[in-house]
Amino acid sequence: MTDTPGPLEYLRRWPIRAWLVVVIVYLYAPLVTLMAFSFNASKRNIVWRGFTLDWYRAAFADQDLIVAFGNSLTIALISTVVSVALGALTALLLWRFRFPAKALLEGALGLPIVVPEICMGVAMLVFFTQVMPWPTSLAWPLNLGAIIISHISFSFSFVAIVIRGRLASFNRELEEAAKDLGAGEWRIFWDVLVPHMQPGLIAGALLAFTLSLDDFVITFFTSGPDTTTFPVKVYSMVRFSVTPEVNAASTILIVLTVALTAFALKISGGTVAAVEAGEGL
Amino acid sequence: MSEPIIRFENVTKRYGKVLAVDNVSLSIGEGEFFALLGPSGCGKTTLLRMLAGFETPTEGRILIDGEDISRTPPNKRPVNMVFQSYAVFPHMTVAANVAYGLVVDGVAAPERSRRVEEALALVKLDGYGGRKPDQLSGGQRQRVALARALVKRPRVLLLDEPLSALDAKLREAMRSELAQLQEKVGITFLFVTHDQDEALAMASRCAVMNRGLLQQVATPSDLYEFPNSRFVADFIGSVNLFEGRLAVDEPDHAVVVAPGLPTRIFLDHGVTGAADSAVWVALRPEKIELHKRGDGRAPPRLEDTPEGCNLVAGVIRQISYLGSESVYEVALEGGGAVKALRSNLTRRDQEDFTWDEPVWLAWHACSPAVLLS
Numbered sequence: 001m002t003d004t005p006g007p008l009e010y011l012r013r014w015p016i017r018a019w020l021v022v023v024i025v026y027l028y029a030p031l032v033t034l035m036a037f038s039f040n041a042s043k044r045n046i047v048w049r050g051f052t053l054d055w056y057r058a059a060f061a062d063q064d065l066i067v068a069f070g071n072s073l074t075i076a077l078i079s080t081v082v083s084v085a086l087g088a089l090t091a092l093l094l095w096r097f098r099f100p101a102k103a104l105l106e107g108a109l110g111l112p113i114v115v116p117e118i119c120m121g122v123a124m125l126v127f128f129t130q131v132m133p134w135p136t137s138l139a140w141p142l143n144l145g146a147i148i149i150s151h152i153s154f155s156f157s158f159v160a161i162v163i164r165g166r167l168a169s170f171n172r173e174l175e176e177a178a179k180d181l182g183a184g185e186w187r188i189f190w191d192v193l194v195p196h197m198q199p200g201l202i203a204g205a206l207l208a209f210t211l212s213l214d215d216f217v218i219t220f221f222t223s224g225p226d227t228t229t230f231p232v233k234v235y236s237m238v239r240f241s242v243t244p245e246v247n248a249a250s251t252i253l254i255v256l257t258v259a260l261t262a263f264a265l266k267i268s269g270g271t272v273a274a275v276e277a278g279e280g281l
Numbered sequence: 282m283s284e285p286i287i288r289f290e291n292v293t294k295r296y297g298k299v300l301a302v303d304n305v306s307l308s309i310g311e312g313e314f315f316a317l318l319g320p321s322g323c324g325k326t327t328l329l330r331m332l333a334g335f336e337t338p339t340e341g342r343i344l345i346d347g348e349d350i351s352r353t354p355p356n357k358r359p360v361n362m363v364f365q366s367y368a369v370f371p372h373m374t375v376a377a378n379v380a381y382g383l384v385v386d387g388v389a390a391p392e393r394s395r396r397v398e399e400a401l402a403l404v405k406l407d408g409y410g411g412r413k414p415d416q417l418s419g420g421q422r423q424r425v426a427l428a429r430a431l432v433k434r435p436r437v438l439l440l441d442e443p444l445s446a447l448d449a450k451l452r453e454a455m456r457s458e459l460a461q462l463q464e465k466v467g468i469t470f471l472f473v474t475h476d477q478d479e480a481l482a483m484a485s486r487c488a489v490m491n492r493g494l495l496q497q498v499a500t501p502s503d504l505y506e507f508p509n510s511r512f513v514a515d516f517i518g519s520v521n522l523f524e525g526r527l528a529v530d531e532p533d534h535a536v537v538v539a540p541g542l543p544t545r546i547f548l549d550h551g552v553t554g555a556a557d558s559a560v561w562v563a564l565r566p567e568k569i570e571l572h573k574r575g576d577g578r579a580p581p582r583l584e585d586t587p588e589g590c591n592l593v594a595g596v597i598r599q600i601s602y603l604g605s606e607s608v609y610e611v612a613l614e615g616g617g618a619v620k621a622l623r624s625n626l627t628r629r630d631q632e633d634f635t636w637d638e639p640v641w642l643a644w645h646a647c648s649p650a651v652l653l654s
Binding site: 171180 | 333334335354355356357360361362364365366368370371372381382385386426429430433
């Protein structure tokens with residue numbers, strides 16, 4: 001043991017450590033500030049005036065905010081389920097079969113990811129007003145249909161790409177082994193293919209859920225007066241005035257997302273991280 | 282040979298214009314340990330996969346127990362396969378892997394667990410049932426694949442390059458273990474390999490394939506000692522090949538004159554159907570005797586061979602010491618080179634012959650094999 005850092009022990013060198021500290025501060029300081037000021041006993045986010053839970057009470061008492069929050073969760077949940085199913089099937093199709101327009105479909109799959117969100121938003125607005133108007137008078141949650149559809153349309157690409165990557169590492173002999181042992185196509189799908197896809201399914205679901213939950217731009221163009229989501233509601237509150245109530249609501253959202261992600265990672269045994277790293281996502 | 286259990290009848294497989302298997306007819310008997318041997322791309326794996334059902338023959342039929350199964354899907358055939366990658370299901374325990382085929386078949390739970398136990402004991406994995414595949418070594422995973430296939434009591438067990446992924450020591454141990462296992466369960470084993478040692482060591486019979494064609498089907502010793510073509514002679518083991526012409530061809534002896542060899546090759550048997558045509562003589566290195574030459578020593582006398590035959594003078598150019606034996610590359614007087622192999626029977630044997638030493642090479646009249654193609 002010596003005190004001089006080894007050739008690969010970058011973390012024991014001060015310039016790297018300083019860099020690391022700067023990165024961490026810039027990444028997390030804003031979040032910590034946001035959370036801290038949600039407990040601030042002042043109407044302004046500037047000076048600390050003491051601890052209070054008033055803003056949380058205010059947030060929970062704000063009927064519009066609660067409704068928006070419920071809308072957001074509902075939209076995220078439904079769009080996740082649908083886009084995981086759609087994305088998984090698309091990935092299977094692209095992995096398993098050869099057909100004439102395959103390259104075209106593969107290219108088109110990346111489109112919702114690369115097209116600027118604002119363009120997607122405008123496109124959705126035009127689509128839902130000019131081409132296929134979604135009835136606004138429907139009962140909840142059917143009135144959220146337009147938003148759900150637009151969320152699915154971009155998040156399913158992410159799901160498909162993650163699962164497609166996972167399928168690339170599938171050993172075809174596993175499928176043949178199952179068949180050799182007497183299994184039919186349906187059994188092979190559920191007994192061999194789905195277990196292999198599972199980390200991809202969970203990673204894809206997490207992506208779809210978080211993408212939907214925090215989407216602002218596209219939702220802004222597709223939501224109506226009765227169908228506000230949480231990010232859209234926060235935006236309108238901020239335009240009115242920046243109160244710590246927004247901080248409190250945001251803190252709840254952050255805690256919820258982190259908890260959900262941690263839970264998903266735990267049930268998938270940490271493989272999601274590996275899959276996401278492998279996918280560069 | 283016992284009653285054939287598998288029959289390939291004029292089986293041909295084409296991938297577009299590529300001919301993978303060319304009009305192969307082959308019968309395999311009950312209880313045989315049969316090897317399909319050949320270089321990569323010779324069609325042996327295609328033949329195996331057609332038997333498993335993963336490929337369909339373009340022409341011809343495949344019969345198991347007299348029943349045409351050419352179009353039967355793999356999950357309905359009485360054969361099971363051990364895959365080259367073993368293909369053990371990574372998300373299932375060892376016991377669940379072995380039980381899988383029985384679950385699919387709807388075998389009741391009590392009988393299932395009894396048979397799984399039995400199969401695991403058979404491959405010496407008792408007590409490993411609860412483990413996951415990633416907690417096993419490569420050799421153990423192969424045993425799981427074996428148990429998983431054997432538990433279904435197939436008519437034929439197919440093995441695709443069964444030993445290629447194991448390290449050298451384990452491979453040797455697995456050879457005899459597979460042979461013992463086959464004897465114990467009495468099921469017909471059919472395995473594919475590109476490794477001739479593996480085929481010779483394990484198989485009761487081998488089929489050698491080349492470019493989609495069946496070259497020779499024989500026991501390992503017949504393949505080695507009585508090859509029917511240059512390809513087989515060269516593919517199995519090491520060989521000295523000389524092109525020549527039949528000078529004498531009587532019922533009880535024959536003489537071949539080879540331009541590359543400054544001696545006549547005398548054979549103690551006749552060669553039929555090769556009057557005056559080109560022939561090839563295959564001579565295995567271990568069948569050539571090395572004798573010291575020079576210092577006025579008389580050449581060795583071969584009692585079964587007339588004077589002036591099966592004896593050449595040369596000089597040792599290269600020695601490959603392999604421990605149990607040494608391979609001597611001898612340059613012949615008048616050009617050409619011959620490989621001779623000598624067992625190192627005593628601890629000082631390898632010092633007997635050295636580089637640049639003049640030697641005589643001699644062989645018996647029964648040693649060379651005459652090949653017509």
